[in-house]
Amino acid sequence: MxxxxxxxxxxxxxxxxxxxxxxxxxxxxxxxxxxxxxxxxxxxxxxxxxxxxxxxxxxxxxxTQSGNKVAIKIIRKARLWEVFLVNKLRFAWHQIHNIADELEHVSSDELISRLDAFLDYPKFDPHGNPVPNADGKFTIRNQMALADIPLNQKVTVLGVKENLPDFLRYLTDINIRIGVEIMVLQQVPYDKSMRILIDNKTEQVISRSTSQLLSVKLT
Amino acid sequence: MxxxxxxxxxxxxxxxxxxxxxxxxxxxxxxxxxxxxxxxxxxxxxxxxxxxxxxxxxxxxxxTQSGNKVAIKIIRKARLWEVFLVNKLRFAWHQIHNIADELEHVSSDELISRLDAFLDYPKFDPHGNPVPNADGKFTIRNQMALADIPLNQKVTVLGVKENLPDFLRYLTDINIRIGVEIMVLQQVPYDKSMRILIDNKTEQVISRSTSQLLSVKLT
DNA sequence: AATAAAATTTAGATTATATTAAATATATAT
DNA sequence: ATATATATTTAATATAATCTAAATTTTATT
CATH class of the missing domain: 1.10.10.10 (Winged helix-like DNA-binding domain superfamily/Winged helix DNA-binding domain)
Known part of the structure; x- marks a missing residue:
């Protein structure tokens, strides 16, 4: 153990x-x-x-292979608990990191397989990261950073590459969450910030670092 | 901490x-x-x-008062998690002890209050023990040991006073679970074992120690 | 009340994790 | 290629939790 x-x-x-x-x-x-x-x-x-x-x-x-297996299992557990916290207990995505960090070390395999079933075998966690399945396989999908999307291309938010509470709260404040549609209206060459249209409603300027941390797919 | x-x-x-x-x-x-x-x-x-x-x-x-508060909070957490494991994840009552023993140390207060709400503020855990509320109050109810019930009195099982897996599995095997009706048919003076009728269907002889560990109320 | 038995505490170690400071190896820049 | 900066390891300590064995206190027995 x-x-x-x-x-x-x-x-x-x-x-x-x-x-x-x-x-x-x-x-x-x-x-x-x-x-x-x-x-x-x-x-x-x-x-x-x-x-x-x-x-x-x-x-x-x-x-090693054995170390890899342990690591993936911990990640599986953490992400399943995150899905539970958001989908069942209605936590916001910025509140769950520390709690999942404790829950991931609870040791029962039976618990994890039942939790997985209870949550309907989710493929992604609330930040858009894949939940490895019981065999340790991650679901792969095409995704790009918003930073690399050309002007006037409509995209859908798939997730974030970082889950610091402050960053997540900021995204929530400007109405960015998983599933939202975004279109790039303008790129500022100087600092590579962008002006974007969120959900066909709000215009917003976001920094380079923010656009690099947002994963999207073409709509 | x-x-x-x-x-x-x-x-x-x-x-x-x-x-x-x-x-x-x-x-x-x-x-x-x-x-x-x-x-x-x-x-x-x-x-x-x-x-x-x-x-x-x-x-x-x-x-001390402060020690008491900590203890009751741990018991509250353990029992809420036990309700979750049985009611939501469909674990059997003999499988949950070790898992709850780990979950009870997860530290978020917000987690516990949301879990309580998710479970509909249960008053008792799957073994019939009271879940202290957020203020640390236990629900009290009249209950007696089956050992002290007279002949031909119908009673309903409220819970068990011990939750060792082997004991709980034994009860499940002879069809005793929370809510079943029991009537005492015979008391053996020699070793105080009893012959009981379970759910108006099955007759069963149980030992003194078993009858002492079963909490019941008059039906 | 004296003594034996039982319960409890203390002393001395051990294991796991972490720290700071010093020593050593590697990488980088001229 | 050498000097300097950076990265890494080792050594020496520290804290938390545990153990065994020895010492001490309390309780029970006659």
Whole structure:
């Protein structure tokens, strides 16, 4: 059995490895987890010993198959709980992160498979991220960043690439949520901010960083 | 913030204090929690320092108001989650104990109040134990042990006083669950076992210890 | 009331996680 | 290629929770 701490390390390493395509560095883990590099070194040595990851001193780590499996299961649990919190308990999407971070470590497999059924086998969580199925497979779909969409193209919001509460609250404030239709009206070359039309109703200027964090599909 | 371990100590002390009417001894805590008296001493000294309980060396502990509040909140959380597991996820009553023991330590107050509403403010858990409300009040009702019911009196099962999986599975096997009607047909003076009629259908002999653990009300 | 038995506490270790500071290895820039 | 900056590891500590064994206190028994 793994401790919640060990599970969190594996989850974080998985998430970093997802983006970068190389061994995961001690520092990147320490940054993501808000801890010190020394603590990370201790823990990755332990997890390496237990065969959850492949570690070469000074060269970072990669997950083994067994480490990958654990990480994906934690992500599955977290995302299913997020669906529960939003769809059943009516939480807003910016309220659920910390709660799901605790719930994801509850250990019963039976619980997760029943929860999955209760929620009707959701394919995506409330932020638009895929829920891995019981075999660890993620649903893939075509999606682009709003930042890369040309003028006058209508798109539908699929999700967000970051789930910090402040960011999510901001999106809610300007009426952006999953499923909303957006059209890019103007691109400002200077800072790459955009003026967009939301739901055929409201015009809004959003920053480059916001448009990069919004996943959309062509309508 | 209290650790899950500290919360478990307070919960266990509360449960012992509920039955006995005196200071709770080190040994009784160690027994209930399957740990050593030495560990208990360490922990109660710590919890006493933090003012969750009143401790006199060699004389046992009693919960302070603040300790009581924590304990009741944990019990509230555990029992609400048990209702969720049975009513929503369709677990059997013997499967839920360990899962609820983990879920009860998830810390969000908002989560509990929303879960309570989602479940329609249940007054009792799947074992017939009262769910304390948000103010910490338990619903009281008249109930007796089946052991004390006279011959030929019809009663309805309200709950069980112990929730060990084997006991609960046994009850399920002989068709005893909350709400069923029971009538005592015979009392065996020798060992105080009883022959009972379950649901006007099945006759069954049950031991003294079983009849003492079944809570019923007159029909 | 003295003694034996039982309960409780203390002392000394252990394991898990984390920290800071120092030492060492790697990467970068001239 | 060397110096400097950055990243990483190691060493030395700290805290939380636990344990066993020894010491002490309380309770029960005669």
């Amino acid at each position: 793994l401790s919640p701490t060990e599970e969190n390390y594996l989850k974080s390493i998985f998430k970093i490895a997802e983006k970068e395509n190389k061994a995961v560095s001690t520092n990147s883990i320490a940054n993501l987890m808000s801890t010190t590099p020394a603590s990370v070194t201790d823990m990755i040595q332990k997890l390496s010993q237990k065969k959850y990851l492949q570690y070469t001193k000074y060269k970072g780590v990669t997950l | 209290l650790s899950p371990t500290e919360e478990n100590y307070l919960k266990s002390i509360f449960k012992i204090a509920e039955k006995e009417n005196k200071a709770v001894s080190t040994n009784s805590i160690a027994n209930l929690m399957s740990t050593t008296p030495a560990s208990v001493t360490d922990m109660i000294q710590k919890l006493s320092q933090k003012k969750y309980l009143q401790y006199t060396k060699y004389k046992g502990v009693t919960l």
